[in-house]
Amino acid sequence: MSTKDPKIVAIEHFFTAYADGDVAGIAEVLSADVAWTIPGHHPLSGTKHGIEEVRSFFEQLGKAGFQAEPLFLEANEEYVVDIHRGWSTQGVGQVDTMWALVWHFGPDGKVDRVVNLSGDQHRMDAFVWANFALAPLPDRLAQPTP
DSSP states (O other), X not given: OOOOOHHHHHHHHHHHHHHHTOHHHHHHTEEEEEEXXXXXXXXXXXXXXXXXXXXXXXXXXXXXXXXXXXXXXEEOSSEEEEEEEEEOSSSSSOOEEEEEXXXXXXXXXXXXXXXXXXXXXXXXXXXXXXXXXXXXXXXXXXXXXX
């Protein structure tokens, strides 16, 4: 009898929470200082730092009715790789593509960094631009450093 790797159990918990729109459940899997990299050239791309930025990203995806269906999970000592189908149910120019995510687990047993890899980055870029506008200037500018 084999026991399921606890890292895979954590990622399955993440996907269940994601499907339920449970942002608190999503956060249970993540380190407080998680770094989550979203590929692309669009308003939602870039590395999100910390649970609040990651939660905000997923709240935005929720507005487009994004869904995810895990197809493959495999783990080693530090990583889980997942392949999943990701698609939108709302918005302009629906997107439906494959994603590969590389999840790294820190010493506390929580995910401390994730790198997303898109099966169709151009399509995702176009979808995000069609559905998520940038804030007008000067609201989108960072504050100057002292």
